[in-house]
Amino acid sequence: MQQILNFLIKYKVFLVFLLLLVSGLRLTFYAHTYQNTNFVNSTNFISANIYSMQASVSEYFNLKSQNEVLHQENKFLREQLLNLEGLNQLDTTKPKITQDLNLNDSLYTIIPAEVVSNSYNNPDNYLLLNKGTNDGIENELAIFSSLGIIGITEYTSANFSRVISILNRNISINAKLKKSNHFGTLTWDAVSVEVAKLKDVPRSAPVAIGDTIITGGKSFIFPEELPIGTIQDFELIQGYFEIEVRLFNDMTNLGKVYILKRNNKTEAISTLNKNDNESE
Amino acid sequence: MKANNRLYHIILFLSVVLAQVFIFDKLLILNNVVPYVYPLFIILQPPHANRIQTLILAFLLGLSIDIFQNTGGMHATASLVIAYFRPQLLHFNFGLSYDYQTLSINNAVLLKKISYVFLVILLHHVILFSLEFFNINLWQLFLEKLIASTLLSVLVNILILQLLQKQIK
Numbered sequence: 001m002q003q004i005l006n007f008l009i010k011y012k013v014f015l016v017f018l019l020l021l022v023s024g025l026r027l028t029f030y031a032h033t034y035q036n037t038n039f040v041n042s043t044n045f046i047s048a049n050i051y052s053m054q055a056s057v058s059e060y061f062n063l064k065s066q067n068e069v070l071h072q073e074n075k076f077l078r079e080q081l082l083n084l085e086g087l088n089q090l091d092t093t094k095p096k097i098t099q100d101l102n103l104n105d106s107l108y109t110i111i112p113a114e115v116v117s118n119s120y121n122n123p124d125n126y127l128l129l130n131k132g133t134n135d136g137i138e139n140e141l142a143i144f145s146s147l148g149i150i151g152i153t154e155y156t157s158a159n160f161s162r163v164i165s166i167l168n169r170n171i172s173i174n175a176k177l178k179k180s181n182h183f184g185t186l187t188w189d190a191v192s193v194e195v196a197k198l199k200d201v202p203r204s205a206p207v208a209i210g211d212t213i214i215t216g217g218k219s220f221i222f223p224e225e226l227p228i229g230t231i232q233d234f235e236l237i238q239g240y241f242e243i244e245v246r247l248f249n250d251m252t253n254l255g256k257v258y259i260l261k262r263n264n265k266t267e268a269i270s271t272l273n274k275n276d277n278e279s280e
Numbered sequence: 281m282k283a284n285n286r287l288y289h290i291i292l293f294l295s296v297v298l299a300q301v302f303i304f305d306k307l308l309i310l311n312n313v314v315p316y317v318y319p320l321f322i323i324l325q326p327p328h329a330n331r332i333q334t335l336i337l338a339f340l341l342g343l344s345i346d347i348f349q350n351t352g353g354m355h356a357t358a359s360l361v362i363a364y365f366r367p368q369l370l371h372f373n374f375g376l377s378y379d380y381q382t383l384s385i386n387n388a389v390l391l392k393k394i395s396y397v398f399l400v401i402l403l404h405h406v407i408l409f410s411l412e413f414f415n416i417n418l419w420q421l422f423l424e425k426l427i428a429s430t431l432l433s434v435l436v437n438i439l440i441l442q443l444l445q446k447q448i449k
Contacts, residue, residue, distance in 0.1 A: 013331045017364045020339045024357035028411050031352025041350050051348075054302055119349060121305065121312045123413055126350040162350065169415075190413070190421060193312060 031124075042117060042128050043157040051117040052130055052160075059114070059255060066255040073146035108223065111135060111259040113143075116160070120167055120252050123190040127151060127163040131259060137161045140221055142260040148227040148248035149173070149215060150257055167193060167251055174216035175228055175245075180206055183216050186228065186245065193251050195232060201241040207234050213245050220265050289325075293341060296321045301348045304436070313428040315436040318345055318355075319404050322363050323397060323437070324444075327370055327383045338363030351412070358408035362400050369399050386445045394438055401433045 008015065042048060059066075113135075117128040131137050133156050143150040143163050152171065155162040164171055167188050175186040175198055182205035184198040198213060211231045217224025229245040236242075262268075296318040304315050322338050342359030346352060362369075370378045373396040377383045385393065405426055413422050 013335070013364075016332050016335050017360065020335060020360050021357060024339065024342070024353040024360055025411075027346070027353025028357060029352075031350075031354070032414050042348055044347065047347050117348075119305070121314045122349065122351060123418075124351075190418065 041155060041162055042126075043132075043155055043160045043162050048116065048128060048157070048160040051128055055114065055116045055130075062253060062255050065253065069146055070256070076146075107263060109136075109261040109263060111137065111261065113161075113257055113259050115254040115257055118165075118252070118254050120165070120193045124169055125165040125167040126154075127165050127254070129153075129161050129163055129257065129259070130159070132156050132159040132161050134158050136261065137259060138261070141262075142222045142226075143257050144226050144260065145249060145254065145257045147250075148229065149222065150249060150251075150254065152221055153259065165251065166196060166247070173222060173228075174218040175213050176216040177201070177205060177207070178212040178214050178225075183218065184241070184243070186213075194246055196229065196245045196247055198243040198245050199240065201243060203236060203239055203241060205241060207231065207241050207243060209233065213243070220262060220268060223260065223262070289337075292321055292324065293337070297341065297344045297348075300345060305349065309432065313425065313432055315429070315432040316401070316404065316408075317433070317436055317440065318342075319359065319362060319400055319433075320437055320440060322359065322366065323400055323441075324385065325363075325366070327374075327378055327385065328381055331367070334363050334366070335360060354408055354411040357411060358404045361407050362404045365403060366400070369396065369403075373399070386441075393441065394434070397437050397441070398430075398434050401437065402430055405430050405433065 042051065111131060113129040113131040115127055116130050119125045119127070127143070127150070129137075129143070137153060137156050139153055139156060141153045143153065149166060151163040151165040151168075153161045154164045166173065166186070169188055169190060171186075171188065173186040174183060176183045182201055184201035186196055186198050188196050201207065209231050213228045213231065215222040215224060215226040215228060227248050229247040231243055232246040233244040234241050300316065300318045304317055307314060309315075318341060321341055322334070325334055325337075338359045339356050342356030343353070345355040345359075349355070370383070373392055374383050374388065377388075385396070388396075409422055409426050409429070
């Protein structure tokens with residue numbers, strides 16, 4: 001007993017170091033697994049509120065560029081609306097779309113949110129949004145802006161939610177070429193904040209520099225045809241194209257974003273699981 | 281530790297965390313290279329401070345950065361390791377004046393100060409980036425980021441040290 005006590009006293013600094021080192025490494029390993037239920041994250045009360053205070057000040061500096069983006073989006077939506085009305089007036093045999101829209105039956109709900117904190121310097125990046133479970137946010141919802149996709153919600157507290165950014169090595173998103181519907185997987189290789197990688201595109205795809213990449217819609221998270229970026233460069237590796245995609249979004253300057261909620265998601269997933277069980 | 285001294289350390293702790301999170305993390309120099317200033321807190325601990333206390337403070341310091349950055353425990357681990365090896369680094373750099381307890385980092389020769397800060401930052405960055413990348417295939421990216429970030433961090437840390445020193449005098 002005496003010897004054990006002596007040992008503890010003699011090596012107490014080392015033992016404290018070892019204890020803290022193990023807990024630090026444990027937290028690190030958790031952070032590297034996808035879907036971590038890690039309590040060390042910025043959705044907690046103190047850091048989230050400090051971040052939102054800071055965001056409320058710094059958003060004034062981005063007002064001009066944010067306004068420009070919203071203006072462009074308004075222009076685009078107005079054009080679509082006017083063209084749609086024009087079509088309706090021309091063709092009286094088709095049902096009018098402008099009326100009879102029943103919101104209870106709508107497929108998607110869009111919740112506007114603001115980026116409170118944004119990281120882009122690490123190999124695995126996250127965003128913090130100022131909407132949480134109180135606003136109906138769940139895990140695994142799509143985040144996008146008018147320019148393109150941004151990420152997926154991953155952890156929600158009452159008033160804040162953490163988003164796994166597309167600049168994160170754990171994310172993989174189904175994407176396709178706009179021109180030809182060839183699918184691939186969008187990932188990030190931690191090299192540049194402007195460029196993501198689209199992998200596993202079959203060699204028969206007509207890949208050309210400057211072509212547009214959009215979401216493929218083969219998942220319950222992202223709907224089809226949200227913009228992602230344009231092809232900057234590509235190479236053929238083992239029969240598949242590996243494409244460098246220049247993102248439409250400037251991931252270092254994000255302000256207002258949209259959270260997309262698919263209203264029939266639970267139904268769709270339970271149907272899918274049912275089929276799986278039956279086939280087994 | 282006197283009351284005055286304790287207050288100084290609390291303020292130092294809070295200011296390095298806030299400066300790191302709100303100023304230096306927002307900089308985007310040379311494609312995602314960030315200067316890390318929070319190791320300054322460990323550099324500025326008294327040379328013969330209680331070791332267990334230093335270890336716990338260093339761990340909490342890193343954890344605060346982790347909470348803001350969503351990085352798990354990477355900063356906590358890196359910051360803990362430099363706190364643990366601090367006596368060895370001090371002895372290596374300052375030799376006798378450290379051993380005889382007459383050392384004051386603020387009054388040391390600039391060259392020795394730079395080499396001490398460089399070693400602390402290098403050790404910190406090696407641990408931090410290897411935990412961050414966590415993938416041997418990315419070693420080229422790791423080296424690039426390590427070299428660029430170390431140089432930048434040392435520069436910024438030395439500048440802040442010199443400014444603080446002027447304030448104290």
